[in-house]
Amino acid sequence: MEEDYSRWYLDIVKKADLMDYGPVKGTMIIKPYGYAIWENIQKDLDRRFKETGHENAYFPLLIPESYLQKEMNHVEGFAPEVAWVTQGGNEQLEERLVVRPTSETIICSMMSQWIQSYRDLPMKLNQWANVMRWEKSTKPFLRTSEFLWQEGHTAHATFEEAEEEALTMLDVYKSFVEEVLAMPVIKGRKTENEKFAGAVHTYSIEALMSDGKALQAGTSHHLGQNFSKVFEIQYSDKDNKLQYVHQTSWGVSTRLIGGLIMTHSDDRGLALPPKVAPIQVVIIPILRKDKEEVKNKAHQIKDQLSQLGIRVKVDDREEMTPGWKFNEYEMRGVPIRIELGPKDIEKEQFVLARRDTGEKEFLSLADLTKIIPAKLDEIQQNMFNKAEQFLKTHTFEANSIDEMKEQLLKEKGFIKSWWCGDITCLDKVKEETGATARNIPFDQREGQGKCICCGKESTTTVIFARAY
Amino acid sequence: MEEDYSRWYLDIVKKADLMDYGPVKGTMIIKPYGYAIWENIQKDLDRRFKETGHENAYFPLLIPESYLQKEMNHVEGFAPEVAWVTQGGNEQLEERLVVRPTSETIICSMMSQWIQSYRDLPMKLNQWANVMRWEKSTKPFLRTSEFLWQEGHTAHATFEEAEEEALTMLDVYKSFVEEVLAMPVIKGRKTENEKFAGAVHTYSIEALMSDGKALQAGTSHHLGQNFSKVFEIQYSDKDNKLQYVHQTSWGVSTRLIGGLIMTHSDDRGLALPPKVAPIQVVIIPILRKDKEEVKNKAHQIKDQLSQLGIRVKVDDREEMTPGWKFNEYEMRGVPIRIELGPKDIEKEQFVLARRDTGEKEFLSLADLTKIIPAKLDEIQQNMFNKAEQFLKTHTFEANSIDEMKEQLLKEKGFIKSWWCGDITCLDKVKEETGATARNIPFDQREGQGKCICCGKESTTTVIFARAY
Numbered sequence: 056m057e058e059d060y061s062r063w064y065l066d067i068v069k070k071a072d073l074m075d076y077g078p079v080k081g082t083m084i085i086k087p088y089g090y091a092i093w094e095n096i097q098k099d100l101d102r103r104f105k106e107t108g109h110e111n112a113y114f115p116l117l118i119p120e121s122y123l124q125k126e127m128n129h130v131e132g133f134a135p136e137v138a139w140v141t142q143g144g145n146e147q148l149e150e151r152l153v154v155r156p157t158s159e160t161i162i163c164s165m166m167s168q169w170i171q172s173y174r175d176l177p178m179k180l181n182q183w184a185n186v187m188r189w190e191k192s193t194k195p196f197l198r199t200s201e202f203l204w205q206e207g208h209t210a211h212a213t214f215e216e217a218e219e220e221a222l223t224m225l226d227v228y229k230s231f232v233e234e235v236l237a238m239p240v241i242k243g244r245k246t247e248n249e250k251f252a253g254a255v256h257t258y259s260i261e262a263l264m265s266d267g268k269a270l271q272a273g274t275s276h277h278l279g280q281n282f283s284k285v286f287e288i289q290y291s292d293k294d295n296k297l298q299y300v301h302q303t304s305w306g307v308s309t310r311l312i313g314g315l316i317m318t319h320s321d322d323r324g325l326a327l328p329p330k331v332a333p334i335q336v337v338i339i340p341i342l343r344k345d346k347e348e349v350k351n352k353a354h355q356i357k358d359q360l361s362q363l364g365i366r367v368k369v370d371d372r373e374e375m376t377p378g379w380k381f382n383e384y385e386m387r388g389v390p391i392r393i394e395l396g397p398k399d400i401e402k403e404q405f406v407l408a409r410r411d412t413g414e415k416e417f418l419s420l421a422d423l424t425k426i427i428p429a430k431l432d433e434i435q436q437n438m439f440n441k442a443e444q445f446l447k448t449h450t451f452e453a454n455s456i457d458e459m460k461e462q463l464l465k466e467k468g469f470i471k472s473w474w475c476g477d478i479t480c481l482d483k484v485k486e487e488t489g490a491t492a493r494n495i496p497f498d499q500r501e502g503q504g505k506c507i508c509c510g511k512e513s514t515t516t517v518i519f520a521r522a523y
Numbered sequence: 524m525e526e527d528y529s530r531w532y533l534d535i536v537k538k539a540d541l542m543d544y545g546p547v548k549g550t551m552i553i554k555p556y557g558y559a560i561w562e563n564i565q566k567d568l569d570r571r572f573k574e575t576g577h578e579n580a581y582f583p584l585l586i587p588e589s590y591l592q593k594e595m596n597h598v599e600g601f602a603p604e605v606a607w608v609t610q611g612g613n614e615q616l617e618e619r620l621v622v623r624p625t626s627e628t629i630i631c632s633m634m635s636q637w638i639q640s641y642r643d644l645p646m647k648l649n650q651w652a653n654v655m656r657w658e659k660s661t662k663p664f665l666r667t668s669e670f671l672w673q674e675g676h677t678a679h680a681t682f683e684e685a686e687e688e689a690l691t692m693l694d695v696y697k698s699f700v701e702e703v704l705a706m707p708v709i710k711g712r713k714t715e716n717e718k719f720a721g722a723v724h725t726y727s728i729e730a731l732m733s734d735g736k737a738l739q740a741g742t743s744h745h746l747g748q749n750f751s752k753v754f755e756i757q758y759s760d761k762d763n764k765l766q767y768v769h770q771t772s773w774g775v776s777t778r779l780i781g782g783l784i785m786t787h788s789d790d791r792g793l794a795l796p797p798k799v800a801p802i803q804v805v806i807i808p809i810l811r812k813d814k815e816e817v818k819n820k821a822h823q824i825k826d827q828l829s830q831l832g833i834r835v836k837v838d839d840r841e842e843m844t845p846g847w848k849f850n851e852y853e854m855r856g857v858p859i860r861i862e863l864g865p866k867d868i869e870k871e872q873f874v875l876a877r878r879d880t881g882e883k884e885f886l887s888l889a890d891l892t893k894i895i896p897a898k899l900d901e902i903q904q905n906m907f908n909k910a911e912q913f914l915k916t917h918t919f920e921a922n923s924i925d926e927m928k929e930q931l932l933k934e935k936g937f938i939k940s941w942w943c944g945d946i947t948c949l950d951k952v953k954e955e956t957g958a959t960a961r962n963i964p965f966d967q968r969e970g971q972g973k974c975i976c977c978g979k980e981s982t983t984t985v986i987f988a989r990a991y
Contacts, residue, residue, distance in 0.1 A: 075633060075636070075637075077582070077583040077629070078583075078586075078587055078590065078629065078632060079583060079585050079586075079587060079620060082583040082585065083583070084580065084581065084582050084583065084633055085580060085581040086580055087578035087579065087580050087648070090578075090579050090580050090581055091578070091579070093581075094579065110555035110558075110559070111555060111558050111559070111562065112552065112553060112554055112555050112558050113552065113553040113558055113561075113671065114545070114552050115545040115546075115547060115550040115551070115552065115669055116584075116622075116653055116655065116669050117547050117550065117606070117655075117669070118546075118547075119546055119547060122546065135612050135613065136612055137611075137612065138585070138608045138610070138611050138620075139608065139609065139610040139611070140606045140607065140608050140609075140622065141607065141608075141609045141610060142606070142607040142609060142619075143605075143606050143607070143657040143668075144603050144604050144605065144606075144657040145603065151610075152547060152606075154584075154608065154622070161545070161546065164546060165543060165552055168543070169543075180555070184653075185584055185652075185653065187584065187585075189611040189612040200611075201583055201584050201585070203581065
């Protein structure tokens with residue numbers, strides 16, 4: 056991890072059996088253990104989307120080229136990185152089709168047919184789908200040519216309602232990522248040069264990885280009327296006047312799994328917060344003598360815990376040693392390991408080993424169903440606290456480009472600085488330090504100070520970082 | 524429905540707001556109400572797959588052309604109907620990529636890396652995904668160029684284990700389709716000319732639509748070693764000898780939604796079995812006087828039913844009349860409608876209207892939480908019984924092509940006939956009657972009889988039908 060962070064990351068995704076490389080450059084297979092994490096992410100987020108009044112739908116994968124062309128900034132942003140379908144069966148197509156890199160254009164074209172009156176608003180849709188961006192340089196989960204995500208698309212009567220929606224969904228993302236993935240994030244607005252191609256403005260949550268680099272963990276875009284004007288999405292208001300709708304879109308992707316890995320894992324391998332772990336508790340029977348009795352007891356414990364809704368597995372294979380299994384499930388990031396031997400059963404106890412702290416303790420079997428849920432909560436909280444502590448101790452201030460350079464040489468992290476509002480200053484910071492403006496945090500420093508680049512007196516704080 | 528079945532079907536999918544047409548020919552948007560049906564299908568099936576020991580994974584959308592070329596029958600079956608990606612970003616690709624029409628080839632290529640020893644077997648994977656087949660003639664849900672499905676892919680040590688798996692999954696499909704979708708089906712083996720491109724043999728479940736045409740509702744393929752030999756998926760057995768694995772694949776798709784519509788619906792619109800209905804109970808308050816009181820009571824009932832896990836909605840909009848709402852939810856196939864007016868509240872009663880029978884009755888509000896779950900079960904069972912009755916009364920026998928023609932002129936349905944085993948006889952039946960062999964049902968007629976085409980003495984029964 057210290058020696059070669061990138062190598063460490065690639066080792067973990069392979070050794071923990073999360074993924075494998077696909078035959079086409081930049082593609083990956085999400086293997087069952089990795090996909091189970093994604094399923095847990097989906098289930099929790101989907102519930103949050105529905106609770107906030109969104110409905111799921113499914114839109115086509117292929118988008119006519121002419122649709123992509125309609126919104127100027129959008130096509131400039133996406134055209135260089137899309138895959139093109141040019142033949143269907145044995146025919147050459149008259150119009151090339153884009154494999155969706157995101158679905159604003161096709162969804163807007165449908166909304167223009169579906170929305171007639173103010174009664175049709177707000178329209179709040181979400182889609183779980185695969186998307187494709189023809190990336191030059193890729194990395195498992197973090198940047199792959201195809202990835203899985205959800206994309207929310209909404210239409211509203213007013214700017215204010217769309218703004219409220221964009222901010223609500225940013226909050227949904229923040230709560231989810233912090234509560235479930237135990238990743239603390241910084242909410243803020245993207246600078247103009249970093250916003251979504253076609254948006255009025257983009258909000259983001261930014262997380263900090265254990266190497267001090269930032270990861271954009273989710274974005275929520277206020278699209279204003281940019282798309283509604285080119286796709287003619289109009290509604291008649293209560294006075295029967297035609298108005299263009301105001302829109303938002305927002306998404307998170309399998310990238311979150313990459314963030315999860317780089318937030319919590321260590322040299323012993325993956326570490327997963329209980330709420331998202333496919334296996335929350337693994338039971339390893341120590342099979343020296345009284346094998347059947349020990350196995351039975353292990354399965355009995357499993358049933359007790361399963362009944363509480365805990366995801367639990369017994370590994371009672373005899374061809375592997377307990378030591379091999381300890382390493383294996385540590386490497387796979389299972390939060391709690393229960394060890395159980397014949398002596399333990401005699402003493403009505405078990406050994407509980409925590410993945411997050413490495414602590415081991417003897418506990419009473421009689422208290423099992425009270426202890427385990429409490430420990431899982433404790434681990435979840437502890438992992439968040441640790442990550443939050445890391446974020447705090449790795450958020451620095453810099454008053455000049457030189458100070459930033461110095462800091463980045465010493466230790467990487469978030470760097471809070473004053474900024475005058477001029478994009479060319481951001482370009483210069485990036486050029487000289489490799490750090491980009493992550494966002495303008497909602498939590499602003501009070502007062503004012505000198506722009507990190509040009510020195511002009513400024514009132515805006517920006518969070519910079521080198522980023523994934 | 525009587526006049527123009529096809530028009531009736533297209534009206535229902537649009538009026539019940541299940542779908543809309545996409546911009547690219549043959550594509551569709553699955554709108555929220557239709558997608559909610561798919562989500563209910565997914566949730567139930569996914570549980571059944573996991574209970575039978577399968578794990579979900581995700582494989583790439585794009586498959587190199589050379590992979591598709593490996594299995595000869597497979598490429599012949601699929602090459603004419605695939606979409607081709609030929610450009611990525613601004614580059615022309617060196618090798619064309621197929622948008623997956625099904626994933627055997629890419630999954631086999633990975634299994635050949637993942638499987639080494641008998642300890643790695645069985646490998647039982649499933650994937651929920653979109654697939655694409657460049658169809659000339661399309662129809663919403665039944666045949667679209669892109670559709671959603673699940674595809675199971677498994678590898679086993681022996682022929683017998685693969686055979687058992689293929690049959691187990693056929694049973695899972697049959698139970699699901701009958702118990703949840705209330706569609707009775709006939710299990711059987713596909714004839715050689717109708718099997719999956721690349722399979723040793725294919726099993727299917729065949730349903731009968733209300734116009735007397737058949738719908739293949741699910742298939743399960745025993746692939747034998749056809750793919751494992753060309754993709755070199757080998758394992759070393761207990762004697763350390765290299766063996767090729769035996770494989771299966773199986774799938775159902777959004778086509779099931781088409782089947783659901785054509786099994787249960789009528790001239791009043793869609794009719795949904797409770798287990799798959801997005802809204803199981805709709806409550807319509809009659810808002811003439813004491814509006815607030817009636818609305819409150821409606822929402823109170825809603826909460827009572829929600830707590831039982833029932834999917835319930837109150838429609839208390841004042842701009843629509845109760846009559847308009849009655850029609851609307853009938854057309855959307857909601858199994859139970861509760862009407863509730865000020866007088867009902869006085870008398871502590873409500874009106875329950877059933878979508879399946881059209882019956883209306885006054886019932887006591889005090890018994891609500893007992894009555895509704897029981898009624899939902901009753902409706903589910905009644906819808907299955909009705910469909911089963913239809914299937915029975917529309918299964919005919921024919922001893923010659925002329926008899927079959929005559930029957931199909933009179934009334935369409937399944938036609939059971941003897942068959943000698945010669946594929947050319949099936950071709951001739953198809954040519955003369957338009958009916959194809961749906962499957963060789965497991966439930967065979969005893970004894971023997973003359974082949975429907977050539978008159979040769981035969982011991983095999985085949986189910987024929989015109990089919991979707």
